[in-house]
Amino acid sequence: MSKQLLAALFVFLVFAPPDGAQAPLPGTQAPLRVAAAADLEPVLPPILEQFQRATGIHAEVTYQASATLTAQIENGAPFDIFLSADLSFPKRLIDDGLADAAGSADSSTPMTYARGTLVLWARNDSHLQPPSLDLLRSPALKRLAIANPDRAPYGRAAVAALRSLNLYNTLKPRLVTAENIAQAAQFVDSANADAGLISLTSALTPRLSADGGYFVIPRDLYPPIEQGAVIVSNTKQRADVHKLLDFLLSPVVQAELAKSGLTPVK
Numbered sequence: 290m291s292k293q294l295l296a297a298l299f300v301f302l303v304f305a306p307p308d309g310a311q312a313p314l315p316g317t318q319a320p321l322r323v324a325a326a327a328d329l330e331p332v333l334p335p336i337l338e339q340f341q342r343a344t345g346i347h348a349e350v351t352y353q354a355s356a357t358l359t360a361q362i363e364n365g366a367p368f369d370i371f372l373s374a375d376l377s378f379p380k381r382l383i384d385d386g387l388a389d390a391a392g393s394a395d396s397s398t399p400m401t402y403a404r405g406t407l408v409l410w411a412r413n414d415s416h417l418q419p420p421s422l423d424l425l426r427s428p429a430l431k432r433l434a435i436a437n438p439d440r441a442p443y444g445r446a447a448v449a450a451l452r453s454l455n456l457y458n459t460l461k462p463r464l465v466t467a468e469n470i471a472q473a474a475q476f477v478d479s480a481n482a483d484a485g486l487i488s489l490t491s492a493l494t495p496r497l498s499a500d501g502g503y504f505v506i507p508r509d510l511y512p513p514i515e516q517g518a519v520i521v522s523n524t525k526q527r528a529d530v531h532k533l534l535d536f537l538l539s540p541v542v543q544a545e546l547a548k549s550g551l552t553p554v555k
Contacts, residue, residue: 321348321529322367324358326374326516327469328405328443328488332549340536346529354469356440362387362521369524370533372516374405375442379519388519399517402537403551406489407446407511408503410477417483420504424484425456434465434476434485442514443470447486449511489550
């Protein structure tokens with residue numbers, strides 16, 4: 290079986306409607322299909338509920354590593370909008386003619402909707418010292434969870450921070466690599482790692498707030514985590530996508546993003 294056929298089959302299996310599901314009836318509103326980076330999983334649900342109450346537009350979200358979502362869009366997945374955890378993956382889609390710049394002033398650059406923060410998180414019942422840069426230097430740290438740096442922007446940020454601290458070569462054998470940042474947080478919360486370099490959005494969730502504590506990694510240790518949005522070129526709901534983008538950039542929603550661990554851009 291060819292790679293192209295396998296890719297098409299994968300997209301069909303992932304995005305086919307469940308048994309018994311029907312296409313929207315004529316005159317009814319189809320949901321917006323949102324591809325969202327895994328760090329947004331704790332953040333987006335209440336915001337999209339507010340969006341639906343304000344506009345009547347329902348959005349359905351798939352959360353994955355930014356690289357995974359990029360590959361799905363490249364293989365024809367029927368998304369309308371892509372909210373990445375960085376700029377490089379959505380820019381790749383723009384360069385390939387698969388996405389639009391979402392109203393950015395520069396037509397070749399994704400629209401930045403927020404900025405991410407990297408933190409070191411550990412459980413309260415850990416045998417280790419509280420999270421700090423000294424914890425990263427401790428020989429007692431045997432397993433450190435990070436997201437896959439090839440697939441997740443927060444993973445790249447984690448590696449960059451460790452390199453800035455001259456700790457990457459020391460800690461590389463101890464890294465526990467997750468598919469995305471949400472899974473990295475799960476690894477450390479379930480004690481499959483001693484600590485984790487994860488997103489602030491994960492650390493501020495009720496579960497992780499109750500289970501552990503975090504230390505904010507100094508921002509000068511890693512490149513800025515600029516989170517970018519693009520409109521998938523073949524969307525049939527461009528006007529509704531623009532409404533969602535405007536909503537994300539509104540002062541009220543930007544304030545909500547700040548409470549959830551993302552730095553506002555407005």
